[in-house]
Amino acid sequence: MPDLGFQVEGAEIVPFAASPLLALKLRVSSADDLEPVQTVALRCQIQLEVARRRYNAEEQRRLLDLFGEPQRWGQTLRPLLWTNTSLIIPQFTASKVVDLQLPCSFDFNVATTKYFAGLEEGDIPLTLLFSGTIFYKAESGALQIAQIPWEKEARYRLPVRVWRELMDSYYHNMAWLCLRRDVFNRLSGYKMRRGLPTFEQALERLLAVTDESEFAETQLEGANDEGAQH
Numbered sequence: 001m002p003d004l005g006f007q008v009e010g011a012e013i014v015p016f017a018a019s020p021l022l023a024l025k026l027r028v029s030s031a032d033d034l035e036p037v038q039t040v041a042l043r044c045q046i047q048l049e050v051a052r053r054r055y056n057a058e059e060q061r062r063l064l065d066l067f068g069e070p071q072r073w074g075q076t077l078r079p080l081l082w083t084n085t086s087l088i089i090p091q092f093t094a095s096k097v098v099d100l101q102l103p104c105s106f107d108f109n110v111a112t113t114k115y116f117a118g119l120e121e122g123d124i125p126l127t128l129l130f131s132g133t134i135f136y137k138a139e140s141g142a143l144q145i146a147q148i149p150w151e152k153e154a155r156y157r158l159p160v161r162v163w164r165e166l167m168d169s170y171y172h173n174m175a176w177l178c179l180r181r182d183v184f185n186r187l188s189g190y191k192m193r194r195g196l197p198t199f200e201q202a203l204e205r206l207l208a209v210t211d212e213s214e215f216a217e218t219q220l221e222g223a224n225d226e227g228a229q230h
Contacts, residue, residue, distance in 0.1 A: 001146045002136050003031040004040070008128065008156035009097065013166045020104040020170045022163075024128075024156065029095040038135040038143065040089040044100060045129045048115060049155075051077040052125040062118035066111060079127070082112050086132075100128075104163070106171055109178050116163045123157035130154070 007027045014021035030037055055063065060070045067076040082102070089098050105113050116124070130152040138144050179187070191202040 001144070002035055002037050002134050004037075004134065004148060004152065005029045005031070006128065006130055006152060006154040008100075008126075008154055011156075011158055011162050012099075013162070013169055014099075014101060015169070020106065020166050022102045022104055022166055023099040024102065025097055026100045026128075026154075027095055027097050028089060028092070030093070033094040035136070036091060036093045037089075038091050038137060040132060040134050040148075042087045042089055042130065042132040042148070043084070044086070044131075045084050046082045046102065047127045047129070048080040048082050048112060049125040049127050050080055050115065053122060056120065059118055059120055063115065066114050066118065080112055080115060082126070104166060106167055107178055116160075119160045121160055123159055124163070126156045126158055128154045128156065 005028075007029070008024050009027050010025040012023045012025065014023050028040065028042075050067075055070075067073055085100065085102060087098060087100055089096065107113055108117070129150070130148055131150055132148045134146045134148060136144050136146070187199065187202060190206070191199060194202070194205065196202045196205065
C-alpha cells in the first residue's frame with residue numbers, strides 16, 4: 001500500500017481566473033519510489049496558525065476587531081479555518097508536483113480576509129491537513145484502494161506579499177464593502193439626490209461632513225473646558 005508524504009514548495013498567483021485564486025505548489029511523494037500510484041482523490045483542510053508569528057504595533061491595531069486587545073491574545077489567538085479543498089491527482093511514480101488551488105475572498109466580513117489585510121509583512125503560517133483515497137494496483141494487478149491517514153499534514157509559511165500581490169492583481173487600488181440592503185438603498189438614494197456619479201464620491205461627501213462635525217464638536221468641548229476653568 002502506498003505511503004504518501006506531502007510538502008508545499010511554493011505559492012503562485014493564478015492569473016485571469018473568475019475570482020482571486022492562489023495555487024500552492026504541493027509535492028506528493030510515495031515512500032516506495034518504484035510503486036506506481038494510479039490516482040489520488042485528495043482532500044485538504046487549511047488552517048491559519050495565527051499564534052505562530054509575531055505582530056508589530058500597527059498589526060495589533062488592525063487586528064483589534066478580530067482578536068481584541070493584545071493583552072487578551074493569549075486566549076483569543078486560535079487557529080482559523082481558511083478553506084477546505086479537493087484535488088484529483090493523476091498517475092505518478094515516486095513523486096509529483098500539483099497545484100492545490102485556493103479561492104481567496106476580499107470580503108471584509110470574512111475573518112480570514114480581515115486577518116490577511118491586517119498584516120504588513122512577514123509570513124502567514126499555514127497547516128494543511130490531508131485525507132482522501134489512494135488508488136493503486138496490487139501485485140496481482142487488481143485495483144486496490146486505501147485511505148490517507150488523518151495524521152498526514154504539511155506546514156508552509158505563505159509570504160504576506162503574495163496575498164497582497166494577488167489582491168492587487170484582481171482589485172487594483174480597490175476594496176470590497178458589503179452592506180445591508182437597506183443601508184445600501186439609503187446610500188444609493190443619497191448618491192442620486194445629489195447627482196454624484198460614483199459611490200466613492202457619495203462616501204467622501206458623507207465622510208467630509210462627519211469630519212467637519214467632529215472638528216466642530218472638538219472645538220466646542222475645548223471652549224467649554226476653558227470657560228469652566230475661568
